[in-house]
Amino acid sequence: MAKKPFDASTLQAFGNAAAGHDGVLSDSSGAVVVKPCTPAEIAFYESITTSHKELAPHLPTYMGQLSLSSGSIPEDESAESGTIQTATGVERLHGRKLATELHIVLENITHGFKKPNVLDLKLGAQLWDDAAKPEKRARLDEVSNATTSGSLGFRIAGMRTWKGVDAPEVEGELKEFAEKNGEGGFWVYNKMYGRKFSAEDVNEGFEAYVYPQGKEQAQLERAREVLAFFLGEVKDIQSVFERKESRMYSASILLVYEGDLDEYANTKKTLASYRPSVEDEDEDEDLPKLAAVKMIDFAHATWQPGNGPDENAIRGMRSTAKILKDLLDQTEKQLGSD
Structure with a gap:
């Protein structure tokens, strides 16, 4: 899966998660997920491509990181922490406030399934x-x-x-x-x-x-x-x-x-x-x-x-x-x- 830039305005709330943190987003195609992360998680994924390639088939494809900064959030009364302008409007990210601007971009494992x-x-x-x-x-x-x-x-x-x-x-x-x-x-x-x-x-x-x-x-x-x-x-x-x-x-x-x-x-x-x-x-x-x-x-x-x-x-x-x-x-x- 090729790496490509992402526009925050095309992101929408992700609905196929079974567990994990709130605030997970997906692009309009549904092929990727964008989720809040720690620098440690990005470092781990990047180490796979450089030093542990045999693990790559067993992890989602890593496509880089994305900073959803305050520039991604509308400057109006609804633009409080924990909201972001997406393709479907202002999302509250399932009610959870954003704890970080740093997000990781990964293959959506559920993409390609109907149900x-x-x-x-x-x-x-x-x-x-x-x-x-x-x-x-x-x-x-x-x-x-x-x-x-x-x-x-x-x-x-x-x-x-x-x-x-x-x-x-x-x-x-x-x-x-x-x-x-x-x-x-x-x-x-x-x-x-x-x-x-x-x-x-x-x-x-x-x-x-x-x-x-x-x-x-x-x-x-x-x-x-x-x-x-x-x-x-x-x-x-x-x-x-x-x-x-x-x-x-x-x-x-x-x-x-x-x-x-x-x-x-x-x-x-x-x-x-x-x-x-x-x-x-x-x-x-x-x-x-x-x-x-x-x-x-x-x-x-x-x-x-x-x-x-x-x-x-x-x-x-x-x-x-x-x-x-x-x-x-x-x-x-x-x-x-x-």
Whole structure:
């Protein structure tokens, strides 16, 4: 994906995030996301292109940085901190005030999907870096100890699934954790959803993600393909980070797949018949996608030569791979019995 300049007036609020900070924007094409960041995150991405190129396939494509300064904000009564003039008007950035002018420009992982189902898995039992104040360490340790962050090395940080426009309203205990979005077909699960699980039942969260519309034949077949892909990608990410000496606190693995069953089937046919053109190297950027797995969120990531692999994050990758493998085995067993 080629780097190109961005005009703040073409940006709009980004709606496909499953978790993370507010204030994330996207360009009019939807191909990129622009999010507030720290200098450390930019340094980490830039180090990938210079010293750790084998990691590049497992991260969103980095396209540079952007400063959304006060010049991007209208000079009128509505132009308070936390607003920006975008293509659709003055955006409040989901109600959160801008904490920084510095933004990172990245590939939008959900671009190319019609109805992207998104699962954000926050890695690590330790969620704070060395710069964190004691009160922050204590607060995050409390979260870790009470959730699967402590027991498995990861937790579900957010989830977004397509159930269809005719899906019923959120009911029962899920009302506390999920809501239907404006389109009516997506269920969006908040960060407290993942905190309710223990090591013994967290697979239920994965099942809700992989089987949002039930376990009919078509859903099972899609789940088998998606789970096999996810498992291979997570193992690849684990393998490459086992050979690196890094520390990543509160980084995530993002899983995405096509939530519309008809579109999933159509995309399979499109990809099966696709023949790349030598003349147009960027042609594949416009292809639809079936599934994607990327590592994201490196605000607290550093390279630490001599300190060995990041077992804090890698433990969460191993736990994720095990759950995906168990679900894949269950799915194949059920398909075999039908």
